Amino acid sequence: xxxxxxxxxxxxxxxxxxxxxxxxxxxxxxxxxxxxxxxxxxxxxxxxxxxxxxxxxxxxxxxxxxxxxxxxxxxxxxxxxxxxxxxxxxxxxxxxxxxxxxxxxxxxxxxxxxxxxxxxxxxxxxxxxxxxxxxxxxxxxxxxxxxxxxxxxxxxxxxxxxxxxxxxxxxxxxxxxxxxxxxxxxxxxxxxxxxxxxxxxxxxxxxxxxxxxxxxxxxxxxxxxxxxxxxxxxxxxxxxxxxxxxxxxxxxxxxxxxxxxxxxxxxxxxxxxxxxxxxxxxxxxxxxxxxxxxxxxxxxxxxxxxxxxxxxxxxxxxxxxxxxxxxxxxxxxxxxxxxxxxxxxxxxxxxxxxxxxxxxxxxxxxxxxxxxxxxxxxxxxxxxxxxxxxxxxxxxxxxxxxxxxxxxxxxxxxxxxxxxxxxxxxxxxxxxxxxxxxxxxxxxxxxxxxxxxxxxxxxxxxxxxxxxxxxxxxxxxxxxxxxxxxxxxxxxxxxxxxxxxxxxxxxxxxxxxxxxxxxxxxxxxxxxxxxxxxxxxxxxxxxxxxxxxxxxxxxxxxxxxxxxxxxxxxxxxxxxxxxxxxxxxxxxxxxxxxxxxxxxxxxxxxxxxxxxxxxxxxxxxxxxxxxxxxxxxxxxxxxxxxxxxxxxxxxxxxxxxxxxxxxxxxxxxxxxxxxxxxxxxxxxxxxxxxxxxxxxxxxxxxxxxxxxxxxxxxxxxxxxxxxxxxxxxxxxxxxxxxxxxxxxxxxxxxxxxxxxxxxxxxxxxxxxxxxxxxxxxxxxxxxxxxxxxxxxxxxxxxxxxxxxxxxxxxxxxxxxxxxxxxxxxxxxxxxxxxxxxxxxxxxxxxxxxxxxxxxxxxxxxxxxxxxxxxxxxxxxxxxxxx
Amino acid sequence: xxxxxxxxxxxxxxxxxxxxxxxxxxxxxxxxxxxxxxxxxxxxxxxxxxxxxxxxxxxxxxxxxxxxxxxxxxxxxxxxxxxxxxxxxxxxxxxxxx
Numbered sequence: 001x002x003x004x005x006x007x008x009x010x011x012x013x014x015x016x017x018x019x020x021x022x023x024x025x026x027x028x029x030x031x032x033x034x035x036x037x038x039x040x041x042x043x044x045x046x047x048x049x050x051x052x053x054x055x056x057x058x059x060x061x062x063x064x065x066x067x068x069x070x071x072x073x074x075x076x077x078x079x080x081x082x083x084x085x086x087x088x089x090x091x092x093x094x095x096x097x098x099x100x101x102x103x104x105x106x107x108x109x110x111x112x113x114x115x116x117x118x119x120x121x122x123x124x125x126x127x128x129x130x131x132x133x134x135x136x137x138x139x140x141x142x143x144x145x146x147x148x149x150x151x152x153x154x155x156x157x158x159x160x161x162x163x164x165x166x167x168x169x170x171x172x173x174x175x176x177x178x179x180x181x182x183x184x185x186x187x188x189x190x191x192x193x194x195x196x197x198x199x200x201x202x203x204x205x206x207x208x209x210x211x212x213x214x215x216x217x218x219x220x221x222x223x224x225x226x227x228x229x230x231x232x233x234x235x236x237x238x239x240x241x242x243x244x245x246x247x248x249x250x251x252x253x254x255x256x257x258x259x260x261x262x263x264x265x266x267x268x269x270x271x272x273x274x275x276x277x278x279x280x281x282x283x284x285x286x287x288x289x290x291x292x293x294x295x296x297x298x299x300x301x302x303x304x305x306x307x308x309x310x311x312x313x314x315x316x317x318x319x320x321x322x323x324x325x326x327x328x329x330x331x332x333x334x335x336x337x338x339x340x341x342x343x344x345x346x347x348x349x350x351x352x353x354x355x356x357x358x359x360x361x362x363x364x365x366x367x368x369x370x371x372x373x374x375x376x377x378x379x380x381x382x383x384x385x386x387x388x389x390x391x392x393x394x395x396x397x398x399x400x401x402x403x404x405x406x407x408x409x410x411x412x413x414x415x416x417x418x419x420x421x422x423x424x425x426x427x428x429x430x431x432x433x434x435x436x437x438x439x440x441x442x443x444x445x446x447x448x449x450x451x452x453x454x455x456x457x458x459x460x461x462x463x464x465x466x467x468x469x470x471x472x473x474x475x476x477x478x479x480x481x482x483x484x485x486x487x488x489x490x491x492x493x494x495x496x497x498x499x500x501x502x503x504x505x506x507x508x509x510x511x512x513x514x515x516x517x518x519x520x521x522x523x524x525x526x527x528x529x530x531x532x533x534x535x536x537x538x539x540x541x542x543x544x545x546x547x548x549x550x551x552x553x554x555x556x557x558x559x560x561x562x563x564x565x566x567x568x569x570x571x572x573x574x575x576x577x578x579x580x581x582x583x584x585x586x587x588x589x590x591x592x593x594x595x596x597x598x599x600x601x602x603x604x605x606x607x608x609x610x611x612x613x614x615x616x617x618x619x620x621x622x623x624x625x626x627x628x629x630x631x632x633x634x635x636x637x638x639x640x641x642x643x644x645x646x647x648x649x650x651x652x653x654x655x656x657x658x659x660x661x662x663x664x665x666x667x668x669x670x671x672x673x674x675x676x677x678x679x680x681x682x683x684x685x686x687x688x689x690x691x692x693x694x695x696x697x698x699x700x701x702x703x704x705x706x707x708x709x710x711x712x713x714x715x716x717x718x719x720x721x722x723x724x725x726x727x728x729x730x731x732x733x734x735x736x737x738x739x740x741x742x743x744x745x746x747x748x749x750x751x752x753x754x755x756x757x758x759x760x761x762x763x764x765x766x767x768x769x770x771x772x773x774x775x776x777x778x779x780x781x782x783x784x785x786x787x788x789x790x791x792x793x794x795x796x797x798x799x800x801x802x803x804x805x806x807x808x809x810x811x812x813x814x815x816x817x818x819x820x821x822x823x824x825x826x827x828x829x830x831x832x833x834x835x836x837x838x839x840x841x842x843x844x845x846x847x848x849x850x851x852x853x854x855x856x857x858x859x860x861x862x863x864x865x866x867x868x869x870x871x872x873x874x875x876x877x878x879x880x881x882x
Numbered sequence: 883x884x885x886x887x888x889x890x891x892x893x894x895x896x897x898x899x900x901x902x903x904x905x906x907x908x909x910x911x912x913x914x915x916x917x918x919x920x921x922x923x924x925x926x927x928x929x930x931x932x933x934x935x936x937x938x939x940x941x942x943x944x945x946x947x948x949x950x951x952x953x954x955x956x957x958x959x960x961x962x963x964x965x966x967x968x969x970x971x972x973x974x975x976x977x978x979x980x
Contacts, residue, residue, distance in 0.1 A: 018925070020947075021921065021925060021947065023937075023944045023945050024899070024900065024944070024945060024946055024947035026944065027945070027946060028899070028900045028901050028946075030944075031901070032901065053917060053918070056916060056917065056918040057917075057918040057921070059918070060916070060918040060919055060921075060922045061918065061921075061922060064922050064925070064926070086919075089916075089919075090916055090919065
């Protein structure tokens with residue numbers, strides 16, 4: 001058992017003390033520690049005292065060593081500031097609480113404003129962006145909320161809507177990952193295709209070279225592209241050699257003609273923009289396949305409701321569109337809204353939330369400063385009686401305000417910088433413009449600094465101004481008692497509000513955390529671990545799928561299957577967990593017309609499978625049989641459905657033997673018979689299970705299957721080279737794009753709930769800390785203002801326990817009221833929480849109980865020190881003072 | 883205050899060093915004192931020539947630093963007392979009446 005004070009503390013103290021005082025100070029402290037150790041049963045009490053003393057010595061000798069005092073003599077007002085520093089160091093708890101409170105408020109606002117400024121308030125690099133609109137359709141009849149324009153509807157809109165000054169378009173699905181470069185050296189770049197005078201319409205200027213022009217958008221025309229500033233920096237080091245260089249895509253060369261500014265990020269994530277028509281030899285071929293989002297600049301005087309109405313009228317009068325777009329509602333959105341997505345309201349909400357946190361922090365700071373002023377009233381009275389002038393005392397108070405405000409601001413700025421540094425890299429990948437969020441700007445820091453200092457100057461000077469009305473001898477007699485009033489209703493209400501706010505935010509954070517835990521615990525319906533996904537690059541020419549494509553893929557699979565550690569390989573159409581971006585369709589059931597089918601049937605996910613699918617994905621076969629190799633183009637058309645599809649399409653009936661139809665070219669009108677039912681999966685999103693129809697690849701060879709799923713024993717099998725070899729041997733037109741594990745793809749859908757939980761945890765911590773300080777401030781003020789009363793009570797026989805109970809009882813009542821308001825608010829805003837946190841469960845009893853317990857314990861913990869101080873009041877001294 | 887406390891400890895026939903000086907200050911003022919502030923003040927007063935200090939090795943190992951008030955410190959204390967008494971002249975009835 002060691003004997004002596006904490007060694008590490010002594011060692012640290014030794015480093016700070018000046019040499020001539022080092023040994024004597026350590027000796028005195030060790031002697032005092034030994035005395036305390038003998039008197040106390042708990043060694044920890046003596047150790048804690050020692051650590052506190054060591055900190056105090058380190059701080060004071062540190063300040064003295066920096067010769068701040070002497071430096072202060074040379075600067076105007078420096079002496080007051082130096083004195084303020086020493087005075088504040090004499091009340092380290094109070095000073096630390098003020099600084100921490102201010103820092104939490106200032107830090108939260110600074111961090112949130114920095115994000116808001118970069119993401120929402122920074123202007124878009126587009127000419128008058130509010131006059132630009134992006135349009136698509138809400139086609140309820142076909143169950144599509146984002147139904148694109150085709151060439152006919154786009155041309156009709158361009159020519160028929162007078163409210164459009166200029167019209168262009170992009171691919172409706174935005175930027176797409178494409179494999180660019182010579183064979184063996186390819187990289188994945190996000191490529192967007194545009195139609196018409198896209199850049200001219202937006203009025204965006206290139207940082208080098210030129211933008212794309214309408215004459216570049218010609219079928220069989222020159223293949224030119226512009227690249228993003230990020231790609232220019234990464235690949236060409238911002239050098240002039242970028243212009244005129246070529247990008248190889250699907251065996252074709254595209255010449256780079258310009259570089260777009262960093263801020264221009266539309267469609268989101270784009271690294272290369274090119275025109276759409278040059279992808280095709282003939283315009284007709286291009287126009288057949290177009291799925292576009294229309295982009296237009298509004299003519300002077302035109303507005304969104306006007307052009308939406310005009311679009312509807314144009315479709316109604318158009319012979320080809322009248323039917324196909326019947327029931328489709330044009331969706332016309334302002335460009336800034338499309339670029340920022342749903343981030344704008346969320347960030348604005350968070351910013352105003354941070355302003356509330358700042359407000360609470362400022363109220364607490366004011367309360368803490370007033371408590372200190374009350375404790376020091378006698379000292380000030382003595383100094384005033386000894387001749388210290390009002391201006392001098394005001395100067396000293398102002399210096400204290402300046403020191404506290406500056407310290408709070410500096411710590412707050414550091415907190416904000418640290419929070420941004422840690423949290424921004426964790427933001428989900430889909431959030432726009434987050435890459436530019438960095439440290440707080442000098443302007444932001446200057447504004448928060450000025451506000452902090454101004455506030456502290458105000459709250460330190462106000463009690464002094466009030467006291468000036470009373471003459472010093474009145475104060476000396478004790479007449480100044482109660483300069484700070486006993487906490488009254490308004491103060492109590494404020495603390496109740498703080499506790500309620502803390503409970504609400506902590507509860508929201510706990511619910512978000514539970515939602516995240518539930519997501520992590522969900523059974524996706526297929527075995528995730530050990531599943532490796534190989535992504536293939538299918539050349540553009542292959543969209544007309546060759547008949548032997550299924551067989552070639554199967555042969556590639558068999559070659560990989562022979563590798564050690566691989567237990568099975570199967571091609572899949574859509575990779576798992578892509579959200580809504582997969583293949584869906586509405587099946588027509590036997591006996592239904594297409595209109596009825598579109599009206600009544602939910603969308604079903606389309607999967608195209610080969611015979612190994614159940615083994616590789618470890619999907620359970622619930623009824624019937626699986627797909628076999630003999631299910632080919634020459635045999636009866638069969639499908640598998642999942643349990644959700646069976647329930648949705650044939651409720652209460654046996655799905656085996658039922659028939660459905662698919663609206664695909666070449667197979668339309670032919671019935672497909674259900675031969676098997678497989679287990680439900682959460683393939684496209686963890687959030688829900690959707691109906692799915694699984695077609696045999698050899699019977700439905702219309703879509704390029706771009707992925708191979710490999711069942712491996714460890715998940716870490718190096719397969720890239722083997723895939724390249726297998727492709728070279730069996731399908732030379734295909735190339736390897738990348739290899740990922742399905743486990744790593746789980747991070748995508750978890751990113752948002754994870755980030756929301758993190759942000760709420762930070763906000764919850766901040767509000768809880770402020771509530772604790774609020775309770776402490778209120779109770780400290782109560783004890784300060786009622787010291788004489790408590791002294792009298794103790795003189796009349798009340799023991800320390802009773803006094804402590806009195807304080808704790810008062811604090812308990814306020815905390816209970818706060819908790820009640822917070823619980824009511826949480827329940828009343830359950831709907832709002834559901835919108836903001838779609839993955840979180842509704843408020844439930846265990847979460848609310850746990851949250852309540854945490855908040856109550858924190859609140860009661862906060863009044864321990866005031867209660868302890870109150871129980872140590874010396875009644876004799878108080879009575880003498882009276 | 884610290885200077886007076888050093889003087890009080892010395893007057894009681896003890897050698898003055900950090901621990902008894904802090905005890906004396908707390909006993910006479912009736913409030914707790916930040917120990918580190920007293921040590922820093924002693925160091926500063928030595929720099930200003932108001933006290934002088936010396937180390938004394940003891941059998942237990944670590945040295946102790948003792949202090950005493952210098953003639954210059956005594957002079958300053960005397961000046962302070964005179965100023966205070968002059969300032970209080972005629973004010974005592976005010977306090978007694980309270």
